[in-house]
Amino acid sequence: MSRNNPAVGPPLDPGVSMLSARRRLALLLCAAPLALPAASTADDKADPKLLVEVQTGTLPIVIVAAHGGTEKIPGVPERMGVGVKQFATVRDVGTDKLAKAYAADVERQLGKKPWVVIAKYDRKFVDANRAADQAYEVKEAKAYYDAYHVPLVAALKAVKEKHGNGILLDVHGQGKYPDALLRGTQNGKSVVLLRQRHGFAAVNGKNSILGRFERGGNKVLPRADAGEKAKEETGYTGGFAVANYGSHTGYGIDAIQLEIGTNYRSADNLAKTARDLADATVAFHDAYLKK
Secondary structure: OOOOOOOOOOOOOHHHHHHHHHHHHHHHHHHOOOOOOOOOOHHHOOOHHHHEEEEOOOOOEEEEEOOOOOEOOOOOOOOOOOOOOOOOOOOOOOHHHHHHHHHHHHHHHHOOOOEEEEEOEOOOOOOOOOOHHHHOOOHHHHHHHHHHHHHHHHHHHHHHHHHOOOEEEEEEEEOOOOOOEEEEOOOOHHHHHHHHHHOOHHHHOOOOHHHHHHHOOOOEEOOOOOOOOOOOOOOOOOOHHHHHHOOOOOOOOEEEEEEEEOHHHOOOOHHHHHHHHHHHHHHHHHHHHOO
């Protein structure tokens, strides 16, 4: 084409071309909807019931675990523990999984469901095995504490009404004796009705939960043959659940804290521990709870 062809205009100034491009880009950006972060709403907060696993049962057996959870609680800061006695935030690793497997094995053997309450939230935010005034530090946390204790109380009342008696088994973890299970009954206080009905053999005898677990090749402290006067390990005699819900209280349900050693909760041993606990619990049920 001829350089003098009138159809061809003069060459564009590069600066003008770039300016026009910038203007077009600016117009496009103005026309496009502006993407902003979604505003925070109440829906962002987890429903407290979603952070507690609850199973409605038909057996006179209640299995709970308060300290194995790993979930954060939205809008709730970690506890500082100012003025709280025996303050702790360390997780009982694996006790949530152990309690769930334990309950499933009991159901498999008996063909009926035990009651189950397991906290999914980390105890750094709420400690479900403490009295309310020591369990959380901000009002937003109360609903999560209640989401654990309301179904627990409902389970105990249902067991009492339907069966007349039952057993609460509070699963915890300890590292002082990694190859042992420590019994916690406040030295017999939380199983007072069980002892009155069946004697101390129901606590540590051959068909007791502790005695049967020991006979399965596991270590139990105090030992099953230690006798009624043997004291439970200091610091592991039973926490809030045992103290507040045992048969020495108005709930009328016997309660035992099961402090499971670290090695019994390891990935390699957890399934066996759950089976051995279930075997022991089924033997106890058949000997002392079955009607």
